[in-house]
Amino acid sequence: MEICYLESAASTQTLLEEAVKNGKLEPPICVWTLNQTNGVGSRGNDWRGLEGNLAFSFAMKLDALPNDLPPQSASLYFGFLFKETLNSLGSQVWLKWPNDFYISNKKIGGAITKIFGRAIVCGVGINVISPDAAFGAIDIALEPPKTLKKFLQKAQGAEKWGEVFSRYRLEYPLSQAYQVHSDARVFALKDAVLEADGSVRVGEERVFSQR
DSSP states (O other): OEEEEESOBSOHHHHHHHHHHTTSSOSSEEEEESOBSSEEOGGGOEEOOOTTOEEEEEEEEGGGSOTTOOGGGHHHHHHHHHHHHHHHTTOOOEEETTTEEEETTEEEEEEEEEEETTEEEEEEEEOSSOSSTTSOOOSSOOOHHHHHHHHHHHHTTOOOHHHHHHHHHHHGGGGGGSEEEETTEEEEGGGOEEOTTSOEEETTEEEOOOO
């Protein structure tokens, strides 16, 4: 996969989505920066960033993904693979359902995905520097080129969803201390059951990441 460094970007996710849709860039490709000024977060929110924090987005063709991957759980799939990459480098980061990176009890970043046409674009943001006391930062000396190369090799390996999910399921209990937003309501994950397709069941309702 080609990896392109940008001195700065408003949003790597928006930039790459538009470039792929308009045929200016062709998957597989990744763009990254340490100076993202207007990142995209969950539920359409902005992701507040500081210069020095890592932001990247990558595009892949849908036919390169594992054939058992539920499209609605792509953020969880790629988020967990990135979490494992950081773990292999010494970080204690974990993935809160469905797409948030945490160190201990503080959020340090997240992953979002968007599918259009025959491509998927996944964006990731990680705090190297915490913006304020409400958020945390990565607990290792991050080397972006090395980290990205290692992760993208893993992401392109097309490891089966079932194998990745079986590992995520062991970590899911950490998420049950938290609440999540679904549309206009909030629910506690301690009241939810994790399903094999990556959704959670709350009563009779099934909820996917919607990110």
